[in-house]
Amino acid sequence: MTQIICLANALKYGDRCIAGIDPTTGQWIRLISDLADGRITPEMRLIDGQEPALLDVLEIPLGGSNLTELENRSLLPGVWKRVGRVAPAEVLQYCSESEILHNAEKYVTVTALNALPLSERRTVQLVYAQEFSVCSKPKAQGGRSWKGSLVTKTGQTLTNAIITDPVLIDRLDLGNFLQTPCLVTVSLGMPHRPATGWEGDDPCWKLITGAIELN
Incomplete structure (x- = not known):
């Protein structure tokens, strides 16, 4: 499982594109599903029926980096968890x-x-x-x-x-x-x-x- 601070949950072809910062490395991570355009469906992303919100700390099952875009990480099957939340001032460093x-x-x-x-x-x-x-x-x-x-x-x-x-x-x-x-x-x-x-x-x-x- 990988933790990210959610900094984007945006519209993408009727579903979502989700990205955030790994607080242990300070590096960006964009979640990529196995769908052709990589979008994240509700079945993949909802946590107890709720959308991930900006500044939520999420725990997500992820694979390795993409060979063409280091920020892209493959989404693996599994349950997402909301394990915390940060204040806006805490992400200024990024x-x-x-x-x-x-x-x-x-x-x-x-x-x-x-x-x-x-x-x-x-x-x-x-x-x-x-x-x-x-x-x-x-x-x-x-x-x-x-x-x-x-x-x-x-x-x-x-x-x-x-x-x-x-x-x-x-x-x-x-x-x-x-x-x-x-x-x-x-x-x-x-x-x-x-x-x-x-x-x-x-x-x-x-x-x-x-x-x-x-x-």
Whole structure:
């Protein structure tokens, strides 16, 4: 069993993508199921019928690291446990002040990511956001789609990244906005080319997969 501090429980193809920090190593772990796209279903993740929440300390049966992404760990059969919870201040130590996932763009191409040494290939990052703002537009099927923009205290920026944290989306739908500063988990999605007008390599878009208020 491996412990993680949950820092992302985000929407992924109708199910979830879950990631967190191993408190013994300080390294990121993203859970990958044996489904084709690696998503985590309710049968895999619910603990006594409840979703894992950000800042929960989870105990999860995991296999070894993926050979192409060190952060990816295979989910093994077994029961998940919630064994504790940490305060927001306790995860400040895991924030990175470097560029947000390798560059100042809203995406990283597959080619650029694969060109990096495996030890430097990051696909998920915790960011201290000095400023955080959102915008939205109606969805055809109802509700609203939300995007977030942030500025770190070292001046790194991310603009109009899609928010996939369902708890944050529900909160924003009710008109409750985040107080700053806050902690934001930014992850790379799977490669996705826009329907029209895209030239060049396949992009992996930066997504906001978790947000935690410090106050």
